[in-house]
Amino acid sequence: MKISDAERDALYKVIHSRRDVRNDFTQQPIPEDVLQRILLAAHHAPSVGFMQPWDFILVTEEETKAEIKKGYEAARLESAEQFSKDKQGQYKSFKLEGIMEAPLGICVTCDKERNGPIVIGRTIKPEMDVYSTVCAIQNMWLAARAENIGLGWVSIIHDDVLRLTLNIPEELEIIGYLCLGYVTKFKDKPELEDFGWLPRENLDQLIHKEKWSKKRD
Template identity: 40%
Template sequence: MQGGTGAGGAKPEFSQAFQRDFETLLKWRRDVRRFRTDPLPAGALDHLLALADLAPSVGNSQPWRIVIVDSPDKRAGIVACFEAENEAAAGRYDEGMAQQYRQLKLAGLKEAPVHLAVFCDGAPAQGHGLGRATMPETLAYSTVSMIHTFWLAARAEGIGVGWVSILDPHAVGNILKVDAGWRLVAYLCVGFPEEEHIDPELERAHWQARSPLETRLFRR
């Protein structure tokens, strides 16, 4: 239902059923690591990216730069980068933790049909610098907002997303030959999940459970 009018058109009213569905979407979002290799339906990726592009950004700068990584050679380079950084990460733990770490499934790079490298342009002309003079990092924050919008839109259509952060940003930029002024924010694997779970994989693997909100909520 819609009610009210204004210069921008009718104001939407979101039903209680929609609100419940949105809460369910947030609970089932999940960071997917286990993908089926099936391709996405024709037009699905374009649709999700168009929805993600509706995300807010500082000064309306839209600083995100999205690289669709289709080349087998470039994907192989990303996998090699991940494997090197993943082994280095394991070496930072003691022997027991390192063994547990190596058993974690931390990426779906070899299975996911779609790879997206999301960069932030550190000096976009769009927006004319509004809102970021004292906090230039808001450009990266805006890019993360776009990523989360993409994530929810994908999940609403049964498509999973996995954020791979165990990568050398400089190496990824070199592999993909992007502008030197772009900063890697996320490397995303996208595809249909192999299995469905409402609880995070790291929680199921006894690595880290979620903590209560009260431990992160403060008043001044």
């Protein structure tokens, strides 16, 4: 199946306009057919040995979100102490999640034992199942953006909070907690780039030919 120029351009538009959304969520519910399209996109991610190690826990109850938010707040304060003194104030000023504001949370897990202990492609790099699950999240992120739905990845939270709150078995690896919902707007740039936390790297400095070479001072 050949991709048309218009379809190609639409894909690149989605990629370049994808954002990690923390603000501006509305309470408009996500229709079931839209959510199914997003999850189906995730389920069609590349997976090592076709093992499809992912599961998706959908979170809508306010009480459940509140427990996760408490875990985030504790981890946020813990994290702030790891930055230099001149960065701590700016870090604390950032809103880095939309746990309560987003109408839907999705916790994505990886079952490393799915389809047996020996999997094509994991014999040398066993972590490939985790990478596959991350690919599923990226598919979900792009599909959500194509549906004009914001998605934010909450990484500032300890796994044991999610494991206890969501009753996740010990044998499953927790990959990410995501916040999804319609938003009032999508920002032109990633927030941390816009705030001057870090600049976007120059792509030319990241491309190496034949062998890796040091290009930075």
